[in-house]
Amino acid sequence: MLQFVPTPTSDPLARELLTEYFTSRQLGFLSRPEGYRVVIPDAAAFTPPAGVFFVVTGTSPGDDEAAALGCGGIRLLDADRAEVKHLWIRETARGQGAGRALLLALEQAARDLGATTAVLDTNESLEAAQQLYRTSGYVDTAPYNDNPNATHWFRKPL
Numbered sequence: 555m556l557q558f559v560p561t562p563t564s565d566p567l568a569r570e571l572l573t574e575y576f577t578s579r580q581l582g583f584l585s586r587p588e589g590y591r592v593v594i595p596d597a598a599a600f601t602p603p604a605g606v607f608f609v610v611t612g613t614s615p616g617d618d619e620a621a622a623l624g625c626g627g628i629r630l631l632d633a634d635r636a637e638v639k640h641l642w643i644r645e646t647a648r649g650q651g652a653g654r655a656l657l658l659a660l661e662q663a664a665r666d667l668g669a670t671t672a673v674l675d676t677n678e679s680l681e682a683a684q685q686l687y688r689t690s691g692y693v694d695t696a697p698y699n700d701n702p703n704a705t706h707w708f709r710k711p712l
Contacts, residue, residue: 556611556612556623556652556655556656557610557611557612557620558608558609558610558655558659559608559610559611560602560606561607561608561609562597562600562601562607563594563595563596563597563600563627564597567609567622568607568609568625570622571609571622571625571644572595572640574644575625575640575642578642579703595607595627595639599627599629600628600629600639603630603667604629604630605627605628605636605667606627606628606667607625607626607627608625608626608627608656608659608660608663609622609624609625610622610623610625610626610643610647610655610656611623612652617646622644623644623647623652624641624643624644624647624652624653624656625641626638626639626640626641626642626656626657626660627639627660628660628661628663628664628667628672630664630667630668631673631698633668634668634669634670634671635669635671635672635673636663636664636667636669636671636672636712637672638657638660638661638672638674639674641653641656641657641660641674653686654686654690657686657687657690658690660672661710661712664712669712671709671710671712672692672709672710672712673698673707673708673709674687674692674707674708675697675698675699675701675703675704675706675707675708676704676705676706676708677703677704677706678705687708688708690710691710692708692710693708693709693710694706694707694708695708
């Protein structure tokens with residue numbers, strides 16, 4: 555069973571997961587001369603009432619002991635819009651529905667914070683992520699930020 559544990563981004567486990575996430579992104583951008591720009595999340599942006607950051611715990615296939623499987627956050631951009639950030643599942647736990655479950659938990663957290671729309675950005679190299687977002691009801695939208703790592707922007711009414 556998956557659990558979504560609200561965790562400060564400054565917590566050692568959250569930092570470990572974020573470091574793995576950023577490292578995986580940097581490796582995915584090796585073919586781009588400009589590389590991947592790492593932006594460490596501001597803890598205040600992921601602390602209620604501004605947002606929340608979850609560490610996902612549960613069991614991986616073939617493992618009976620619960621462990622950290624991934625992380626993700628939601629933060630308010632304004633009174634009505636919340637942004638999904640740093641949604642990441644460790645490789646050993648992928649393909650089991652943890653990413654979709656985390657996305658649903660983040661959307662619920664956004665509703666709880668008062669948002670009526672969720673937005674996110676992603677990179678063209680993250681094809682599985684784009685598939686997850688599209689099959690979860692996200693549609694392409696105009697860029698809402700100047701994230702140099704992003705090539706695709708999505709939105710979804712909550």
